[in-house]
Amino acid sequence: MDILIDGLSATPDDLAHQALVNYGAYTSFRVENGAARGLDLHLARLEQAAVELFGQSPGEVEFRSLMALAVAGRDACWLRVSLFSPEIGHRDPAFVGRPKVMTSVSPAPPPLAHRVRITAVPYEREAPHLKHLATFGLVRARRAARAAGFDDALFVDGAGRVSEGTLWNIGFVRGDRIVWPQAPMLAGVTQAIITRGLPQVGLASETRPIRLDEVGAFDGTFLCNSATPVCPIITIDDVAFANDPPLLAKVEAAWSAQAPQPIADHDHDEGVSRLGR
Template sequence: MAELNGEPVGLGQLQNLALTNYGHFTTMRVDDGRVRGLALHMERLRRDCRTLFGVDLDPRRVRELARRAVPGTGSTTVRVTVFDPGLDLGHPATAKDPHVLVTSRPAGELPLPPLRVRSVTYARDVPEVKSVGLFASLHHRRQAQLGGFDDALFVDAAGGISEGGTWNIGFFDGSQVVWPDADSLAGVTRELLKDAHGHVTRPVRLSELATVRAAFATNAAIGVRAVSRIDGVDLPESHEIIDTLRTAYAGIGGDVL
């Protein structure tokens, strides 16, 4: 399913998005018409719209458009993409008429198998925005997969860990969850899980991995996914903290879309 401002979308309307790659989005897992952290998803869209286009986005209108893509029962992954079809590549400052593209697909079964990730020195452009510009993230993911891993983990020049290309990462030090203090996207799932267990936010470096008890990735589509390998460091494929966070996340009551 794909609609632009509530109407079937044509190829010509998507041309600008494909050629300029300027816009932002959020992805929501909808279970029986409900979304965990719906207010956070809507606030992200409003915030990013102001950042990229300088105008406000009506969350009620977005919810109305997104609701059209959701069946009454079952689980669906809905992506809301905001872009301006009239954007001029030479004059992006004139882009002030964002449209709402809604696409949907069946949601995958959870939990997913553990991730094996390879670190790469990289930081996303404007990391606080969930941008449609995924070239570098997909390139690094591809290179990691060609090297025998599942995905890439972004670090700075000093080995400070930030995030994955489309997910946040968390660690368990034996007593509390540790979220990396670094420039990254404030994922909705990460923010919801901060109330699920004692946690701290501080810098985390690759050199600390030998002392880590468990690691996990989070986003709305995957929930909580174990990370079983980072570079040459093996981590448990299952751990009590991961079970605890999964149970807590599953127990969060979603809001009606």
């Protein structure tokens, strides 16, 4: 794994801070030939997290520049972009300003699975709208699910609403419609990419609250994240889903129909700023 911080080789002090202070946010995705699907969404995620957690953002132009530097010369890889500040610690968390940007590059991982059996657990991530570094609860839930004979865990909030999985979003199928759950959760980039492409493959979508006790009314269900565009869920506890392979193939086609977006901002190289969204 190659790690840079603000474009320079990571120092032991910076890495030690990352290990000891669990405050920050990140996004991660597959890069192919200098481009990534949903890059605009990943950039927006970093921008939001930087402003909310640190009070200032490096901005899109700098994010793009640091990403391009990290993946230069590679045909395909996995890129993680993390935000942190060595000025923020347990005793003094008051710093407000630009966070450091850590880029780490590694080989692209395989999909999470080809089909999964999951169990529902009551859990809500802290600040669920952020992809933050506080992952203790979700790792603990995943370990417990595996120990109980399942592949993974699905989170349900205090009102009984389905929200998200440990490392993924969940979509439900009813007829020719994909239904996404509405609850406090992370708005997944892959979920958004799929939603963008559904009209192109003849499918519709909606987002609404889904209670755990109504999941059996759906025709199928699947999980999705940046490494796994579509993976059928065959059971949620004792509720089984038949899942229609051709329909799930359409969902994956909706994802693949969204072209990768170049990381390098050529317009900016020509003097045109694209900081606005």
